[in-house]
Amino acid sequence: DAAVGRKIHAQIIASGYGGDRFVANAVVQIYVAHGEIDQAKLEFDRIPEKNLVSWNAMIHAYTQSRRLDRAKAALDRMPWCNVISWTTMMVAYSQNFQLAEAEAMFFSMPERSLISWNAMFVAYAQHGHLAKAKAIFDATPEKTDIASWNALIVMYAANGHGPEAEEFFRELNLEGVTPDDITFTGILVAATHTGSVRRGVEKFQMMVSDFGIWPSCEHFGVMLDTLGRSGEVAGAEELLRGMPFEPDLVACKSVLGACAVYRDVECAERVGEAAMALFPEDSATYVVLSNVFA
DSSP states (O other): OOOHHHHHHHHHHHOOOOTTTTHHHHHHHHHHTTTOOHHHHHHHTTTTTOOOOHHHHHHHHHHHHHHHHHHHHHHHHHHOOOOHHHHHHHHHHTOOOOHHHHHHHHOOSOOOOOHHHHHHHHHHHHOHHHHHHHHHHHHHHHHOOOOHHHHHHHHHTTTTHHHHHHHHHHHHHHTOOOOOHHHHHHHHHHHHTTTTTHHHHHHHHHHHHHHHOOOOOHHHHHHHHHHTTTTTTHHHHHHHHHSSOOOOHHHHHHHHHHHHTTTHHHHHOOOOOHHHOTTTHHHHHHHHHHHHHH
């Protein structure tokens, strides 16, 4: 904790190493790690000859505490920068949804890292700029980061472009990138929006059989939604009852909602009874049931 950091700093001073630049940089980083930004700045100011490590540590400190104006001021004062300096600032803009600033920083960078490419892609994706995000993704020198593939798949799936999301999934596998649980959430959502139960079931089974990924509650929820939207009420109920863990309220409501749409009274009775037993204080369940029996 912070007390340990201060104790280490005191021991450094007592041992006579306080004036060593390498040690001074380490002290700054210790305070940054413990969130003591003002103390880190004080120690930074005491370094007589600051190097890239010193400046980058301070920029990182400001971005971590969301003082982006101070981080940018420090960047502008640096005698020279490197790709770490620019990337730290650019990623901070992206993470704080400052698209214009992230964009300006990215396109002014004389050198870009894979992290900066991914950050720019994510910034566009967060703001729904599909074409720009795809252009950045296509221009990225290395496409080995699963997070970028996931963002691309989820972005297109969420915006109703299921076929494109499925094509990206195929490309991902051709590139030799291993999908993870988030990848499959996105591709299952894509199946939901295209109304393809068959493709959804295929991907759901593929998770376990091909990649050893056991479906989470979220994966089951998406599949229940897919089945329910397609009128496969019996299949949705069967999947709900076959879940390897207790279903949450969202899952139960998903099936009940399908029962209401397709007027499946018997299924609604069974699922409603189970939902009321699990969540007796949830009034919305009773409302959905009343709509089914109305």
